[in-house]
Amino acid sequence: MAETQTNGVEVLETREWLDSLDYVLSQGGPERAGRLLQQLSLHARRAAGVNLPFTATTPYQNTIAAQQQPPFPGSQEMERRIKSLVRWNALATVVRANKIQEGIGGHISTFASAATLYEVAFNHFLQAQTESGDRDMVYFQGHAAPGMYARAYLEGRIPKEKLQNFRRELKEGGGLSSYPHPWLMPDFWQFPTVSMGLGPIQAIYQARFIRYLENRGLKTATGGRVWAFLGDGEMDEPESLGSITLASRERLDNLIFVVNCNLQRLDGPVRGNGKIIQELEAIFRGAGWNVIKVLWGSDWDNLMTNDRDGILVKRMGEITDGQYQKYFVESGAYFRHNLFGSDPRLLKMVEHLSDEQLSRMRLGGHDPIKVHAAYKAATEHTGAPTVILAKTIKGYGLGEAGEGKNITHQQKKLNEDELRMFRSRFGIPIPDEELQDAPFYRPADDSPEILYMQERRKQLGGYLPERKVRSKPIAPVAESHFEEFHKGTDGREVSTTMVFVRLLSKLLRDPEIGKLIVPIIPDEARTFGMEALFRQVGIYSSVGQLYEPVDMDTLLYYKEAKDGQILEEGITEAGSICSFIAAGTAYANHGINTIPFFIYYSMFGFQRIGDFIWAAADMRTRGFLVGGTAGRTTLAGEGLQHQDGHSHVLALSVPNLLAYDPAFAYEIAVIIQDGIKRMYVDQESIFYYLTVTNEPLAMPGMPEGKDVKEGILKGIYRFRTSTKKDAKLRAQLFGSGTIMYEVLKAQQILEEKYGVAADVWSVTSYKQLYRDGNDCDRWNMLHPGETPRVPFVTQSLKDAPGVLVAASDYMKVLPESIAQWLPRPLVALGTDGFGRSESRVALRDFFEVDAKHIVLATLTALAREKQIKLDVLQKAVKDLGINPEKANPANT
Ligand SMILES: Cc1ncc(C[n+]2csc(CCOP(=O)(O)OP(=O)(O)O)c2C)c(N)n1
Numbered sequence: 062m063a064e065t066q067t068n069g070v071e072v073l074e075t076r077e078w079l080d081s082l083d084y085v086l087s088q089g090g091p092e093r094a095g096r097l098l099q100q101l102s103l104h105a106r107r108a109a110g111v112n113l114p115f116t117a118t119t120p121y122q123n124t125i126a127a128q129q130q131p132p133f134p135g136s137q138e139m140e141r142r143i144k145s146l147v148r149w150n151a152l153a154t155v156v157r158a159n160k161i162q163e164g165i166g167g168h169i170s171t172f173a174s175a176a177t178l179y180e181v182a183f184n185h186f187l188q189a190q191t192e193s194g195d196r197d198m199v200y201f202q203g204h205a206a207p208g209m210y211a212r213a214y215l216e217g218r219i220p221k222e223k224l225q226n227f228r229r230e231l232k233e234g235g236g237l238s239s240y241p242h243p244w245l246m247p248d249f250w251q252f253p254t255v256s257m258g259l260g261p262i263q264a265i266y267q268a269r270f271i272r273y274l275e276n277r278g279l280k281t282a283t284g285g286r287v288w289a290f291l292g293d294g295e296m297d298e299p300e301s302l303g304s305i306t307l308a309s310r311e312r313l314d315n316l317i318f319v320v321n322c323n324l325q326r327l328d329g330p331v332r333g334n335g336k337i338i339q340e341l342e343a344i345f346r347g348a349g350w351n352v353i354k355v356l357w358g359s360d361w362d363n364l365m366t367n368d369r370d371g372i373l374v375k376r377m378g379e380i381t382d383g384q385y386q387k388y389f390v391e392s393g394a395y396f397r398h399n400l401f402g403s404d405p406r407l408l409k410m411v412e413h414l415s416d417e418q419l420s421r422m423r424l425g426g427h428d429p430i431k432v433h434a435a436y437k438a439a440t441e442h443t444g445a446p447t448v449i450l451a452k453t454i455k456g457y458g459l460g461e462a463g464e465g466k467n468i469t470h471q472q473k474k475l476n477e478d479e480l481r482m483f484r485s486r487f488g489i490p491i492p493d494e495e496l497q498d499a500p501f502y503r504p505a506d507d508s509p510e511i512l513y514m515q516e517r518r519k520q521l522g523g524y525l526p527e528r529k530v531r532s533k534p535i536a537p538v539a540e541s542h543f544e545e546f547h548k549g550t551d552g553r554e555v556s557t558t559m560v561f562v563r564l565l566s567k568l569l570r571d572p573e574i575g576k577l578i579v580p581i582i583p584d585e586a587r588t589f590g591m592e593a594l595f596r597q598v599g600i601y602s603s604v605g606q607l608y609e610p611v612d613m614d615t616l617l618y619y620k621e622a623k624d625g626q627i628l629e630e631g632i633t634e635a636g637s638i639c640s641f642i643a644a645g646t647a648y649a650n651h652g653i654n655t656i657p658f659f660i661y662y663s664m665f666g667f668q669r670i671g672d673f674i675w676a677a678a679d680m681r682t683r684g685f686l687v688g689g690t691a692g693r694t695t696l697a698g699e700g701l702q703h704q705d706g707h708s709h710v711l712a713l714s715v716p717n718l719l720a721y722d723p724a725f726a727y728e729i730a731v732i733i734q735d736g737i738k739r740m741y742v743d744q745e746s747i748f749y750y751l752t753v754t755n756e757p758l759a760m761p762g763m764p765e766g767k768d769v770k771e772g773i774l775k776g777i778y779r780f781r782t783s784t785k786k787d788a789k790l791r792a793q794l795f796g797s798g799t800i801m802y803e804v805l806k807a808q809q810i811l812e813e814k815y816g817v818a819a820d821v822w823s824v825t826s827y828k829q830l831y832r833d834g835n836d837c838d839r840w841n842m843l844h845p846g847e848t849p850r851v852p853f854v855t856q857s858l859k860d861a862p863g864v865l866v867a868a869s870d871y872m873k874v875l876p877e878s879i880a881q882w883l884p885r886p887l888v889a890l891g892t893d894g895f896g897r898s899e900s901r902v903a904l905r906d907f908f909e910v911d912a913k914h915i916v917l918a919t920l921t922a923l924a925r926e927k928q929i930k931l932d933v934l935q936k937a938v939k940d941l942g943i944n945p946e947k948a949n950p951a952n953t
């Protein structure tokens with residue numbers, strides 16, 4: 062009895078407070094109300110120690126209340142019809158492709174759930190070109206691609222024949238790639254996004270890079286935005302969320318994430334037992350983002366307004382995503398009973414609605430008015446990035462064929478009944494008898510729908526997606542920057558890293574290209590001796606330097622500046638490569654020829670962020686990846702997780718990447734000079750991987766001969782010829798990187814102790830030789846009877862006598878990859894196995910790549926050829942001090 066009374070008083074009291082708040086709201090607006098609530102909570106805490114429980118989430122309702130919504134600016138009816146047309150053609154694209162070619166695949170349900178999110182954006186927000194010439198960068202969800210193709214078809218940009226060849230790119234006349242691939246559709250797609258998680262983080266760094274360009278005066282700030290359309294399942298990828306604080310820290314209000322929360326991923330619910338939208342809200346709010354939830358459509362407005370005591374919102378917040386998914390497939394009666402049935406007051410709220418009406422209540426992400434309101438608020442928000450969490454149904458409109466079902470992601474075929482239902486639901490004028498083939502449907506050019514959509518795109522500056530190379534080629538870079546390195550160091554010992562840094566700092570001073578260079582470092586500048594650049598060009602910071610750096614009184618202090626040039630990314634190779642990609646594609650996306658140099662621990666490149674490098678290749682990124690502290694035995698001390706002996710093997714896999722393992726200063730100069738020319742003067746879609754090391758060595762001058770430069774670039778040239786022309790025992794030794802110096806030592810030992818005359822070749826790139834060899838073989842196979850092409854490495858060695866031995870700081874498979882094009886068998890030494898914490902001398906002995914092992918390998922090859930006797934070889938093992946019983950480093 063007493064309890065009810067208290068309850069009664071509480072209810073009354075609550076009502077009074079709510080009424081007061083309503084009054085404040087009506088008089089002072091939401092801002093005043095917000096301030097008042099803050100004061101109340103402060104007061105409660107100060108006066109009586111009332112601690113409000115921490116909550117990172119807001120109630121399970123729309124962030125933007127119905128009364129705050131702006132009016133919808135277009136014709137809703139027309140846009141609904143256009144959306145239906147896009148929906149149909151997207152569906153037909155996949156269904157037809159699978160009718161013609163069983164098992165070709167594709168996705169229907171992703172776009173089906175996201176159609177409204179895209180259509181509102183296309184009709185009202187995504188700017189292909191603003192008046193000031195800027196544009197939005199849009200990361201489309203990869204497996205929503207059929208929707209983008211369908212729209213482009215309606216816009217008249219993609220012919221029916223191509224649409225028909227979805228996923229059949231090798232068909233005559235060409236087809237459409239499964240997912241966004243700029244490599245395959247260079248006029249259409251800008252960003253490959255279907256390796257999930259790569260899109261969101263790239264969007265963040267793209268938005269930041271735009272600010273970088275603006276702050277450095279390379280681009281005028283004209284308000285282009287970055288939009289990323291993402292899946293809710295995709296947000297589980299560590300890359301998706303890993304860098305979101307960068308976006309808020311940098312106050313990137315030019316960035317908008319739209320997460321399509323259809324509550325499902327491929328196998329089933331994203332958070333069956335929880336709520337993905339609330340979880341994401343907490344994460345993004347905690348990170349300082351502006352979060353807009355779009356949960357309920359206009360059908361719910363009245364219920365929400367009448368929910369004075371918040372019981373409905375509370376109940377909605379209790380339901381798990383798995384249960385919501387169940388409502389999508391169940392009847393209105395089930396919905397009423399299960400959700401509203403928990404409280405008679407709730408049941409009363411919906412008593413005026415039939416079961417049919419209840420089951421049709423639309424979600425926010427399917428309601429253009431709600432989506433428009435969210436986008437508008439997002440574009441108007443300042444000071445922080447925005448994430449829109451839109452609740453949708455996966456496979457929306459597919460009905461029995463998959464709407465909201467766990468199997469929907471994999472659905473690519475519809476039977477005639479299902480097609481008929483979809484057709485009728487979206488009002489597509491295709492007669493029953495034609496339905497079987499799932500034909501495309503496009504109204505005439507002068508139909509109201511097509512005219513409307515064209516007009517909208519015209520207003521927004523053109524079509525999207527679209528990729529266009531906007532930059533002009535640069536003028537050739539002055540020869541003088543590179544000449545110094547051709548001379549050698551007169552015995553002074555320098556590492557190739559130092560050489561690279563010196564060259565970089567010279568290029569940074571160049572009046573033409575200096576400003577275009579973007580040095581990118583994940584917190585390793587000091588490791589690479591790059592700290593002088595801190596002062597020379599400054600570290601980029603969007604706010605300048607708000608503190609007095611501790612090392613202010615030193616020459617090379619840590620200088621942050623708004624127009625700083627270095628992107629000092631902190632410990633994030635993933636973030637750094639995203640900057641590299643943004644800078645390396647700016648020639649197309651922004652019309653600016655920025656030249657990125659991303660320098661990092663070589664071990665943390667291909668094997669850690671290989672998928673990004675693959676995406677960079679797809680995007681036709683230009684620039685230089687520089688793997689520092691490279692070489693399994695050259696990086697002393699650091700041990701197993703740092704010593705890289707395989708990045709060059711992994712680099713073999715990237716088709717448009719040129720990979721070099723230079724030994725000498727002049728090689729680096731020649732390679733970088735040619736790289737800049739090929740990428741930025743000749744505009745080739747290639748990029749570079751260069752390993753540099755930290756072992757100080759005397760750099761020789763470039764040998765005479767006009768074919769040296771050609772050899773450096775093509776992968777091999779003779780560095781030193783033996784003076785003993787008349788020796789009987791002959792060998793050709795290949796060296797790369799710092800192991801070249803072991804090879805040179807071996808040459809001397811062989812000559813002095815064993816009477817073997819050896820020439821030394823510098824192999825700058827096994828990859829180049831491997832590709833050339835394959836290319837020739839292929840051509841020869843396809844052209845029997847014609848004069849065969851001879852691989853460069855074969856030509857180079859045609860008059861070189863003797864046994865062949867290669868040594869590098871990488872796995873043996875690297876030199877072995879070219880063995881088939883050599884005139885005689887190759888003996889390869891390399892660094893297969895796990896690294897060790899040790900000195901260089903000990904490591905080279907352990908991995909058997911030092912001078913003595915090169916000598917032994919050469920003598921072994923000579924013995925095999927019966928040119929020296931077995932006892933000479935046996936004695937050599939002893940004399941060289943090699944323990945024949947030592948463990949095999951490859952598996953130790
Ligand atoms: C890195 C990666 N792993 C797995 C996949 C395979 N895959 C494609 S779509 C998908 C489910 C996507 O779910 P969600 O992000 O929620 O997108 P939805 O289709 O629901 O909009 C998966 C696992 C992929 N494309 N990339």
Ligand SMILES: [Mg+2]
Binds near residue numbers: 292322326
């Ligand atoms: Mg999903």
